[in-house]
Amino acid sequence: MAEGRGVQWLDVDEQHDGQRLDNFLLAHLKGAPRTLIYRIIRRGEVRVNGGRVRAHRRLEKGDRLRVPPLRLPEKMAQEVSDNLRAVLADSLLVERPQWLLFNKPSGLAVHGGSGVTIGLIEALRQVRDDPFLELVHRIDRDTSGCLLVARSREALNTLSDELRRHGMQKRYLALVEGYWPAQLVCVETPLERFELASGERRVRVSAAGKPAETRFAVVERFDGATLVEAEPITGRTHQIRVHAADAGHAVLGDSKYGSSAGQRPAQRGGLERLFLHARALSFTDPASGERVEMQAPLAPSLTAVLARLRSTN
Template identity: 55%
Template sequence: MPLQLRLWYRYHAPMRSNHPSDEAPAASKSPGNGSPGVQFLTVPAELAGQRIDNFLQARLKGVPRSRVYRILRKGEVRVNKGRVKAEYRLRAGDVVRVPPIRTTEQAPPAVAGESLRNLVQASILYDDNGLLVINKPAGLAVHGGSGVRLGLIEVLRQMFPGSPFIELVHRLDRDTSGAIMVARKRSVLQHVQAELRAGRVGKSYLALASGKWPRGRKLVEAPLRKNTLKSGERMVSVAPDGKPSQTRFQVLERFSGATLVAAEPVTGRTHQIRVHAQFVGCPLAGDVKYTPDEENRRFRGLGLKRLFLHSASVSCSLPSGEVVKVAAPLPEELESVLAALRQG
């Protein structure tokens, strides 16, 4: 491994330990409201800040996540008598109307097999102070939904049945590997997500960009807009009416026809690193959404079978003030691609 890349890793030493979780309170049900089967749930202060989709998923056991999103889109779920989107964050005292869900629409929850549980167990990098950091394998979704019945969060809940609270702090694309934070305490979730919104959480990625990264291009500022195709596939593009987005890039190593970069997203938009790399003319290797197939074909010849994007490290403070920094080693299948580039 080149000296510059070794120096970059030196400051991201992984940590591993163990710590129990605490309990998460349940929302209270308001009696005497609505028709039979309709629930009115009052949100306690301890659940303030949770997304409405996650709130519903935790209470509609066995209901596919796609169904949860559908009842939100159709307005069957109301918060304080008004419609909300899936990303709405609950506030203490909110009253959530949950419609009756017919049992025929409920699917039995998928059960993680032993091999998947062992894989996730071996991928735990840090477990202490109510925070889990997992080195998520590529190909594993962070949660079920959109045709995926079992994601990382469902696997973790099955692995730790005695932990009443396990929630994602942030997300990674299914094809992206690496460090992802999961809270085992409500207080940790609220604190770290507040730090995320304030821009005080460190997230650094390793990415292989196709082509020669422009010299001196260390910051990409380009507004991003999400689009949903008729097929239901999500695509993101740079657009004047998009949301403001920033990514910092640092060149780590140059190859013939490719550049290894470190990427630090300042904002947290969907597919941000991938689309910003495409925007400067260097789409990521193995990206089937944003990279031309002829370019991906060249990388497949080097043994690349997936998107070359890896969450290499995360850092954050905890409610106690302690700072946690955890690194996720680059998977062997990506290291072998770099080795092939160095030989070539």
């Protein structure tokens, strides 16, 4: 069964001033799949003040949106399982009045869509009483580590602005194949998103792509692999993974951009997932104005991989 809706007119109030169009619609059109939201925006069926807009358009107080007739499922969202509730509780590292910091586990998507019925943010909105919860940034489903969630519109705007100005610092640990050269400290190749015939989204190095910069530093060496710290200066999709692969040292466990050369050290270490972990996040607390340095510990499965590789060095 489905619920039909005629044309809707939505007015942007002060609370939603500065919010992205896609996030605004996801919050207001309960039960609408993310893919549907992006499709109606892309086709120009959503209008802001009478004009076509893109999904990342930031709304302003007083804007008026036209939303086309939609057929939405009766069931608004998948129920949060007891297991997922436990994962969310165990993953919460820090809770502050304006934000939450999670050590997101590998395999949990940050939001629903593209075959994922429910992600971390949708589950959080079901299990917590917060009136406002929004992702400040995103990390890949298979990547673990620091994930910041805003608890107010003001906090989201402040943190998002800091992110756009590159004031928020992110540092990742990645186990890559081969011997990473100590002198290779920066990769600055442009990245372009594209789709395979199957519809799967990928990223490649291309002169037609957007500028991207990742800084690398060697942390530890193993037989056939290197543990590196990666700092993405820009925030492109799959940036660290594609830059590492382009440098000839793909991240171990990467089913999209890895190579057969990385299978031997991955098997020797017993690696069963992507070895990419957002271990540190630095930002300005929107309430106090103080600089905050947060860290997320490696999952036991990844520390075990490193221990096995050390024992065979």
